[in-house]
Amino acid sequence: MAGHSKWANIKRQKERVDQKKGKTFTQLSRAIIVAARNGIPDPAGNFQLRTAIEKAKTAGIPNDNIERAIAIGSGKYNDGTILEEIRYEGYGPGGVAIIIQxxxxxxxxxxxxxxxxxxxxxxxxxxxxxxxxxxxQKGVILLDGEIEEDLLLEASVEGGADSYEYFDDEDGKGVEVFTEVVNLDHLQQTLQFKGLLVAEIELRWISSNMIEVSDPEQARSLLKLIDTLESLDDVQNVTSNFEMSEALMTSSVSYP
Incomplete structure (x- = not known):
């Protein structure tokens, strides 16, 4: 599945050089609401929720706010707000495709x-x-650390995975395992049963047609657009189909 991790790699590169603080309290709280609504409201059995809670705690969101978001997502608390999940699509500079959730x-x-x-x-x-x-759209499970190939292959086959990719970057080593969305829960349970450490689980839009961005001005405009989109409270995730060298990305994040 060569290329399936390209956007994840871009996101990791961008996070290393981006000067922004990250998501706002509103975005992180809403991520918890969605995770609790899409699965069980127990982080021990819902890795999407567990990941959202960990990110919220890292950002300094109080436990009371986290518990309230879980209650809203699970339907135990109604504050009168009805949240709707919507997908938006558009084009960035140079015809780069962008999906906003x-x-x-x-x-x-x-x-x-x-x-x-x-x-x-x-x-x-x-x-x-x-x-x-x-x-x-694929289900993606992130496994942390060094994992023996034979064990990973056995677990992936039994769990119905499409494929997997190892990565080794400044954030550490691990594996991304890919599957159809409807099979994500089964794959997660299989990997856990085999003793593999599931660090994160997500749904990801994966492009079959990547666009190389090499022009500095276009790169600055594109990254500024993505940053602007990600900063909006209603936006949970932004995915695109561009490729860019880390050197160009590094030089482009200090916007004029």
Whole structure:
């Protein structure tokens, strides 16, 4: 599955050189709500929720806020806010495809904010489906540490994985295991049963057509657009199909 981790690698590179603090309290709280709503409200048995909680704690979100977000997601508490999951799609500078996953209580506000972000940074917000045909959504499980190939292969076959990829970068060593979305829970349970440490679980849009970005001005505009999109409270995740050297990415994050 060569290339399936390209966006993950880009995200890791970007995080190493980005000067921003990361997601806001609102975004992290909403991630907990979604995780609790999509699975059981117990982090011990819901790795999406566990990951969201760990990120929230790292950002300094109080435990009371975390518990409240879990309660909202599980339906135990209703604060009158109805959150809706929506996927938006568009094009960045150079025709780069961008998928935005949002969680909002006002789709008109969210669409307006996204449209402004695109227009100010050389992109265009399009209709649903305009770029998603270039992507496949997969379930991805991240395993930390060095893992014996034979054990990984056995667990992957039994769990119904499509494939896996090792990575070794500044953030550490590990493996990303890929599967169909409907098989994600079964694969997770199989990997755990085999004694493998599941560090994170997610759904990821994976592009079959990557676009190389080599022009510095285009790179700056594209990264600024993605940063702007990610900074919006309603936005939970941004995925794209560009490739960029780490040197260019490093030199492009200090926006003029």
């Amino acid at each position: 949002a969680l909002t209580n006002n789709r008109n506000r969210t669409a307006a904010d996204l449209r402004v972000a695109f227009s100010k940074n050389g992109g265009n917000l399009g209709e649903t489906g305009c770029v998603s045909w270039m992507f496949n």
